[in-house]
Amino acid sequence: MPAPEPVLPSTARALLARTARAQRDGRVPGLVAGVVRGGGLAWSAGRGEVPGPVTDVQYRLGSISKTVTAVAVMRLRDEGRLGLDDPLERHVPGTPLGDRTVGQLLSHLAGASAESPGGWWERVPGGSLAELRLREEQVVLGAARRFHYSNLGFGLLGELVARHRGRPWADVVRDEVLAPLGMGRTTPRPRQPAAQGTAVHPWADVVLAEPEHDAGVMAAAGQLWASLADLARFAAFLLGDTGDVLRPATLEEMAVPAGVDASAPGWSAYGLGLQVLRLDGRTYTGHGGSMPGFLAGVFVDREEGAGAVTLANTTSGMPPLWPDLLADLRAAEPAVVAEWRPSPAPVDLEVLGVWFWGPAPYVLRAVAGGLLDLAPMAGRTGRASRFAPRADGTWLGLDGYHAGEILRIAPDHLDLGTFVFTRTPYDPEAPVPGGVDERGWC
Incomplete structure (x- = not known):
């Protein structure tokens, strides 16, 4: 990863104070955080029990795995192997969601059930798609009726990726997304040093270890583990440093909100495997993640050219830290925009x-x-x-x-x-549909 100019000492102090308060107030056993600009980590820190170098210890990413899966799907689209309007049945036949499109699954508009059938997939080992035994009850809404977050939908997209490439989902995302980005510490299962997932008791300062397992076909929805350094590289990817993994125009397409009025002053939406948020007049893209024992976040402000990454080993209780880190960075070291220069107009x-x-x-x-x-x-x-x-x-x-x-x-x-x-209101000399009343304005 590039070595960007580090933040100023005063900025580092503010970011550390923010992170320390989040760890204390959220009662998080271990928390690592960083800010990204200039292609790499400009600041990072850890609080609590971090079992290894701050930037190298692995935490579970949870649903950030969905964005990695989406990148693999969009690579297939760019190769002409599928279209976003293709029905799932064309690529993964035999499911009750066969008439829903690839694009609808990517944007959580397919009406698929939030979870897969059977046991709580986040806490029990999973199997193959056939072993899920999907039924009509996994179709809970009509297609494109409303946003409905679906882990199952991304499990199906992972299966789609595996079938097109003829290899397991984990191998595909490793070879096509993670390795080309230099994310060698991002893996489907933990590799030491790795944090233990924990739940913190709501009424006492004691913890309980959470289980870790292979989620099977549902891995594409939340299986991956990563270090802070790797997650920072992914933030740089979201800021536009896509390398040979994805065309910049495709990344822009993924960040277009679906199903919301983006001109509204504040909103939360989903693109194609990316969360898109409008907060305090700024647009952020990225993804949050949670699994039993872990919380994670990677969000970027493309206008500011900065991102924030956080990893924590707690099941719940810590509010998102990334908006505050980005706000602190922006306040202390605002980006200097490019100079305005005259340029020819594209029309008369x-x-x-x-x-x-x-x-x-x-x-x-x-x-x-x-x-x-x-x-x-x-x-x-x-x-x-x-x-x-x-x-x-x-x-x-x-x-x-x-x-x-x-x-x-x-x-x-x-x-x-x-x-x-x-040129004038209802110009009678122009071809106004329906014509203009001959009496004119009176």
Whole structure:
């Protein structure tokens, strides 16, 4: 991993104080934490009983394993072996969720039951998909009706990966994701030094050891163990250092929220194997994890170019630490943004400026990267989107309300998904759908 410039001593003190308080107040037997920027760990620390070097001791990742599984699935998609709209039946036949799509499973929109049938899979050894004996009762909601977190869904995605590659899921993610990223201390089962998973009694300061096992087909939902250094490398991956593992555009696709209005001031959503959160005006991507005996988190702020990673050996009781670490880092050492420099507009300047959707004023602006931005004059809320040029002279919506829609620019109007924007409100000289009352404004 690269060796980024370490944080300032005063920042290190603040981060350590934050971590120490979380360990004490959360009554966590062992806690390790770090912040990532510049491609690697800029600060790390451990509190409590950490059985080995702070950056090398393994903890269980829990559901962060889902993001690793999702990366393996998206690699298959990029190779043309599957599509996100493919029904599961095409790749893993014989399940009651066969009509649900790969994309729905990745974004927890497939309506699959939260857990697999049988014993509590997080605490008892698992077997093969056939041994799960899935039934119709594992379909609990209609497809794409609502977000419903499903461990079972990612167990099925792990099976999909294994069948396409002809090898166990663990071998595939090791060879295609973990090893290329240099994450040699991330494994399906613990390798020493590794923390013991523990539960802390709710009314006394005593602990109970939690079991560890092979979850079988459900491993893809929560099996992996990792060191802080490896988890920091994964944070760098989420910040864009994808290497040869995944195309940057695919990572961007995974981080697009599904099933929420992303223009709202605060929300929590899921992309394709990634949690996407909007907190205090900032967007974070990553994943949290929990298994009996462990809590984990890896989240990044791509605008700030920073991430935070945490690993703890407690079943419950510790609130997420990563938002506070990122807030402390941002307050103490805010990122210095790149300089603004003039750049040519991608359209004639006469095209830019105020346009009206009915009586509502919008502004069309040229923005960095050769893009156009169309947003209400009041600001980038509501029906706002950026657009990229296409070879035929039209523009493709990248985000917001008009994502995927086509913008066509004419001398006297803009045509956007049947909406016509005119230079004046309901310009009678422009092709306004439904026409304009001949009496005009009165």
